[in-house]
Every structure is written in structure tokens, then in C-alpha cells.
Amino acid sequence: MSPRSKAKLSDVATRAGVSATTASYVLTGRATEMRISESAEQRVRQAVAELGYRPNRSAQNLRTSRTSTVGVISDFVASGHFSSQMLAGASEAALQRDHLLVIGETSGDAEVERLLIEEMIDRQVDGILYVTRTGMEIQVPEKLAETRTVLVNCFDPDSPLPAFVPDEFGGGRTAASVLLDADVTGDIHVVGETPPHTFAGPQRLAGINDRLAEVGRSVTSVVPCPWAVEAAYEATHAWLATGARPGGLICLNDRVAMGVYQALAEHGLDIPGDVSVVSFDGTELATWLRPRVISVALPFVELGARAVQSLLEPGALAPGVVRLPMPLMPGGSVPALPPTKEQPHV
Amino acid sequence: MSPRSKAKLSDVATRAGVSATTASYVLTGRATEMRISESAEQRVRQAVAELGYRPNRSAQNLRTSRTSTVGVISDFVASGHFSSQMLAGASEAALQRDHLLVIGETSGDAEVERLLIEEMIDRQVDGILYVTRTGMEIQVPEKLAETRTVLVNCFDPDSPLPAFVPDEFGGGRTAASVLLDADVTGDIHVVGETPPHTFAGPQRLAGINDRLAEVGRSVTSVVPCPWAVEAAYEATHAWLATGARPGGLICLNDRVAMGVYQALAEHGLDIPGDVSVVSFDGTELATWLRPRVISVALPFVELGARAVQSLLEPGALAPGVVRLPMPLMPGGSVPALPPTKEQPHV
DNA sequence: TACACATGCTGAATCGAATCAGCACGATCA
DNA sequence: TGATCGTGCTGATTCGATTCAGCATGTGTA
Numbered sequence A, B: 001m002s003p004r005s006k007a008k009l010s011d012v013a014t015r016a017g018v019s020a021t022t023a024s025y026v027l028t029g030r031a032t033e034m035r036i037s038e039s040a041e042q043r044v045r046q047a048v049a050e051l052g053y054r055p056n057r058s059a060q061n062l063r064t065s066r067t068s069t070v071g072v073i074s075d076f077v078a079s080g081h082f083s084s085q086m087l088a089g090a091s092e093a094a095l096q097r098d099h100l101l102v103i104g105e106t107s108g109d110a111e112v113e114r115l116l117i118e119e120m121i122d123r124q125v126d127g128i129l130y131v132t133r134t135g136m137e138i139q140v141p142e143k144l145a146e147t148r149t150v151l152v153n154c155f156d157p158d159s160p161l162p163a164f165v166p167d168e169f170g171g172g173r174t175a176a177s178v179l180l181d182a183d184v185t186g187d188i189h190v191v192g193e194t195p196p197h198t199f200a201g202p203q204r205l206a207g208i209n210d211r212l213a214e215v216g217r218s219v220t221s222v223v224p225c226p227w228a229v230e231a232a233y234e235a236t237h238a239w240l241a242t243g244a245r246p247g248g249l250i251c252l253n254d255r256v257a258m259g260v261y262q263a264l265a266e267h268g269l270d271i272p273g274d275v276s277v278v279s280f281d282g283t284e285l286a287t288w289l290r291p292r293v294i295s296v297a298l299p300f301v302e303l304g305a306r307a308v309q310s311l312l313e314p315g316a317l318a319p320g321v322v323r324l325p326m327p328l329m330p331g332g333s334v335p336a337l338p339p340t341k342e343q344p345h346v
Numbered sequence C: 001t002a003c004a005c006a007t008g009c010t011g012a013a014t015c016g017a018a019t020c021a022g023c024a025c026g027a028t029c030a
Numbered sequence D: 001t002g003a004t005c006g007t008g009c010t011g012a013t014t015c016g017a018t019t020c021a022g023c024a025t026g027t028g029t030a
Helices: A007-017 A020-027 A038-051 A056-065 A081-096 A110-122 A140-145 A166-180 A199-215 A229-241 A254-266 A284-288 A301-314 B007-017 B020-027 B037-053 B058-062 B082-096 B110-122 B143-148 B168-181 B201-214 B229-241 B254-268 B283-289 B299-310
Strands: A069-074 A100-103 A127-137 A148-156 A163-166 A188-193 A222-223 A249-250 A276-281 A294-297 A321-324 B069-074 B100-105 B128-136 B148-157 B163-166 B188-191 B222-223 B248-251 B278-282 B294-297 B321-324
Touching: A007 A020, A007 A038, A007 B100, A007 B188, A020 A100, A038 B278, A038 B321, A069 A081, A069 A276, A069 A301, A069 B163, A081 A100, A081 A148, A081 B100, A081 B110, A100 A110, A110 A140, A110 B082, A110 B110, A110 B278, A127 A199, A127 A301, A140 A166, A148 A301, A163 A166, A163 A301, A166 A199, A166 A294, A188 A229, A199 B007, A199 B283, A222 A229, A229 A254, A254 A276, A254 A284, A276 B248, A284 B229, A284 B283, A294 B100, A294 B283, A301 A321, A301 B110, B007 B020, B007 B037, B020 B037, B069 B082, B069 B110, B082 B128, B082 B299, B100 B110, B110 B143, B110 B254, B128 B278, B143 B222, B163 B168, B163 B299, B168 B201, B168 B278, B168 B294, B168 B321, B188 B229, B222 B229, B229 B248, B229 B254, B248 B254, B248 B283, B254 B278, B254 B283, B299 B321
Parallel strands: A069 A100, A069 A127, A127 A148, A148 A163, A163 A321, A188 A222, A188 A249, A249 A276, A276 A294, B069 B100, B069 B128, B128 B148, B148 B163, B163 B321, B188 B222, B188 B248, B248 B278, B278 B294
Antiparallel strands: A100 B100
16 A cells, blocks of 8 residues: 655656656656656656655755745743744744744743754754744844844844834724723723833833823823732732722733732722723733723734745845734723714724 | 855864764764774864864755654644643753754644644654644544654554643542642532543543542532633523532633632632632633632643653653643632641642 | 757756775784 | 784765756758
8 A cells, every 4th residue: 555665756757757857857846947748747747646755855955955944933932822822823824835833942041042043053944933922122143144034023123134023002002092982081091010121011001192192191100010910910909099090991911901800809890880991912811801801912823924924935025123913802891882973993 | 253154074074184984973973983083083073163063954864864853743832821831841852852843733624734744754753742732532643653653632542652641530639639638618519511522521520539539528510611711600600699609619720710710709709718719720820810729730841841752762652641740739719727737648 | 951949858966964894004813 | 924803994875856967859941
């Protein structure tokens, strides 16, 4: 049934009654260019089918110096949502182009990173995706200049490498629009710190203020806290205990939103009856809260897919930062619009 | 500074004043076996350093038919916790052994799976990790028999392939022990369905009952629902509305626990004052709940690491199912022990 | 008849390392 | 003195594909 051993190109050629050269031309799609006759081409294809021939990738790699692989180097593959969804998008985009993903996790260790980059270059990956868990400005490792590289979820202001990041500023505007469109009247506050070395926080905040300014409003205060459930709970709890009674809260990510939900519940404040809440990231967690929190989603899958596409599509590797839109995930954390009112747009 | 071009083995040999053969012997660790003189070996090593020589992987692959890569085929890389943590463990274990991970996601599509397996075999990966998101019995794809393969989080009763799975039964016992050790007195119920084609649910339940039977107790009822937050909330809410007042609830995973928390809160029941809760999976979500829910964790990282190890370590590839222990993650969802009482053990 | 030209193919070199078989040389032994 | 043996190395081949340069034909043109 199965061939006794692995057939190679010369076996195919012999069986088709042609030279290995001709067989190669057929299989690499150069048949027309090389004026291979219709009949010879057919015989080669038939021999391939009969022998179950599959080219030896290593031999091809050696000869062509290309491997049909894309390297993915990220700081934390492990940290759930972002990296893994991004990988899914990248994996599919790569497979469509007959490529596979080679991955490595640095755990934030510069030495491991150097090692991984070298490994990948040694293995002649056709390109590298350099991914960070948190959206931030970085300095790309020197070695990466030796290969086609695309940055994902980060960018280097001093480097011409192409980068794909979420449009955090636009996302901020979207979040603010959600509250405005729902006619939220009280003060609007932001929960979560905005450390300067990451761009997600500052840009989300800037976008929020930008949108609010259009209607003569602004963020009343920022309640700073790490982007974590417990920290957000504690900060919000303490803040509410001072008597603060916000109309709308914009949480800088879904984990913060969860902490905020806990704190609001503890103070007997209803969502969305007493307080409207909007969040960022669009993780599953957003859908788990009661009511679901409206969340401005990171375009996880898109980022991976677009990055791979630009890496593999000829000519698609333009320098510069591409900002992908952050779609809105629905929820029940702001009051429903009166039915007569027109559907707003951002 | 950097060599004008890529140095190859023959360049190293020339510079060291030896033949390529000798240089190769030195670099492949066969210097002693081949009786290469101390001085020749030194000269080769120095030449390597001076030229910044790095072997061409493709050439090595072709010659040796091995690639120092491990293929990972999983149904859903994307679905967050399990796969990504597993990848982290696998990635590190692989890197330690000078291997890289080549990944592919099937999205549960059998055709894509076939394609991926072929791709990986074509690329001569040294072994394949076949991973499922959900712990279940499977039928391994025929093609996998052609390669070294290890199953992760699943097993095939009709195949001798080595498999690594969590010890779900033991985990069930652990969960029950948590309630017993805390002297929970009321009825103990389980929340979550136990579909037969997956083994996690049924085995967790069996373990729970096994442990309870040791003290003459048993699970009073199972509240069936999909392992999802909203479904668990609704099922538990409806169940509590009938007047049920459990002493302890064992949730079959952390998402179920979150739904249960929501339902208990709605009925004014305090955790752990009125009801004790224990859960499974040990995801981050468990730590986000207030109070943290005690969770019997899936040994994510370990599974990946052990699987890679058994794949790459010579002789370590024994057939059969290996069950890795599920460690307990602490939390505040059962009453604290009276301080005088001795620390129990499972 | 001769010459150019298109057609349809092939031989041989190449990519860069690994490895088998064997060679030259000096020391040892009978 | 010649045979034997250990030491330290190397030449040539191989892995399996890609690809350049060129070689027979047949066909049209002067």
C-alpha cells in the first residue's frame, strides 16, 4: 500500500521517463517557462501521485536558503489571551501560505531572547514576528536587523521596522463615545494607572479625553491602580469610601473592570442603574461579568494575521506603524437607549 | 566587525589548518573518539570563535535527517490558558535541549489536521506533541504512527502511544479532602455536567465520591450545566430558588465557580460563611474571585515539559498513560481551620 | 542548400555539513 | 629487518533537491 520507502525526485523522474531536472521544473511551477510539453508534465504529475512523492524539505531548504517558516519570538506566550489568540491568527495566515510557525518564549530574559533570535536566524526562518504582551515602545535587538522582521503590539521609534499595533487612541474615543451615546450624565472617571513606558494606557486616556472634549467634557479624575483585579477592587473600594459617586467609569482593562464590579457591588451601587462601566481588551472575562461589561477589544487575531501577511506577501513589507481598529464588544453595562433614539455612530 | 559573509565549515577548517572532516569531528563532539590532537582541536575552536561560525541547520538537517524541532499540533492554541501554558512549558524544555517548537492549530478541522501532520512529517520534526484542549479519549490519526508522538491531555485506549494527562481522579479526591478537612457539615453538591466523551468531568466526580466514601459520605446531587460562567450562574440560581441550601459546592471548573459565586451572592449567601466552594483548573480566574476560590489546578506547564522531555530524552518514550498530580491552589472559599487543629494531609 | 531560431529536454554543478574507508608516519616487537 | 600496531588525520561520497548552460531536433526563411 504505502511505498516501501520514501520516494525522491529522481524516482519520480525515472517513472515519468524524464530527467530530474524536468520533474523539478514541473513541480516548482516553471513548466511553461521551461517549455515542458503537456504530456511530459502529465506523466510527472501522475508519477508523483502514484509514488506518493513528497519533496524533502531539508534538501529544498539547503538549496534555496528558504524554509517556509515564520519565527515568533514573544516575551510571554504563556500569558493567555493576547499571545495565544495572536498565534491563532498568525498560524492560520501562515498555513494558507504554506508556512509553519516556529515559536520561542523569552520569559522576558534578554539572554534567552538573544539565543532564540540566533537559533531562528540559524534555521533560516523566512521572517520573524517580534511580539510583546504589553503594548509598548521598545528598542529592537540588533540581531533582528539581519532578518525580515515585523513588530507586533510594540514599536521602536528609532527603527524603520514595520509594526502592527492596536489603535489605542481610537479605542479610547470609542469607549468615551459609548458613555456619551448612552447619555451618561454624572462625572466620568478612569480606573487604572497609565505608566509612560507602555502606550496602551496613556493613549487610551488621551483618546477618551479627545472624544469628551468634543462635547465640552473631560475626565474628572483617574483612579490609579495596577491593571489587576484585586488592586482595582481595593483602589476603587477606597475611593468610593470617600463618598465619590461617579456617573461613568472607564476601566483600562477587563481585569480592572472585574475589580470595579466587586467594589461597586460592595457599596450597593448597581450597574448600569447607578454607574455605567466601559472597559478595554475584549477578553472572555468581559463576557463573564454580570452584566457583561462593554469592552473595546484588542484586535488579537487580526494583529497576528496581518503581521504574517505583510511578512510573506511580496512587497507588502512597508516600514511604519500600522494601527488596527479596536472593535466594540457589546454588553449591558450602560443604560439601554430609549428606543425612539437613533442608533449613534462613533 | 561582523564577517563579510557567512562562514562555513570549510572556512573554519582552512583557518585552523585542518580538513573539514577534522573540523566536523571537533564540532560534533567526536574529537576524542577520532583521536584529534589537543592542539588541532584548539585551533578549530579558535577559528570558530574568530569567524563567528554557525553551522547551517538546513545542511545538517539534510545530512542527518533530524531537525532539532518538535511539532505541536493542537485543536485550539487560541483557547487561552491550557494550550498557552502548556506551550510555555514545552518551549522551555525544548530550548534546553537545543530544540525549537513548530506549532500548528487545527481549529478542530480534521482536514487541517491531516495537512499539518503531513507538513510536520515532511519537515522531519523529531517528534510530535498531539494536544487537545479538553481532556478526552481520542482516536489518534493514522499518520501519527509514522513519527514519534506523545499525546497531551488526551489518550487513545487503542494505541500504545505515550500520553500525559492530569490525574483527574486524584484531583477529585483532593477537592473533596478540602471540604472534609474544613469540617464542612452540610450537604455536598457538584456543579457542572460530566459528559462521557471527556474524562475530566467523570473522573473528577469519581474521585470526589471515592474520597467522600472513605468517611461514609457522598455527593448529594449534581447540578448539571455546561462549564461556562453564564450557564453555571443560571443553573445554580434556579437550583437555589427551589430552596436548596448546600454546605459545600464543588465546581467542575473555575468558570463554573464564577457563575456559582454570582448566584450565591444574589441569594445573599456568604462564601465561606454559609457555603464552602472548591473548584478545578487553577486558572487565573480562580484568584480573581472574592474570596479566591480554592482550586485544584491542571498541571499545565508540567504537562508540556514532561511531554517534550519524554520525546527527546533517549529511552524515555515508554508507552502508556502518565497521570500528573493536580496541585492545590490556596484560597479563602472554605472556613479557616481552628488554629489548634493539626494540618491535615490528603 | 544553408542558416537562424524556436522547441523540449538533460548533464553536471551546487547548497553545507556528516561520515566511511583509508593513508602516512612513527613506535614496538619478534 | 620486516611485520604489526596505534596515532592523527584527510579525500571522496552522500543527503535530495534546484538551476545554469547547453544539446539535439524540427521548422521557417533567404
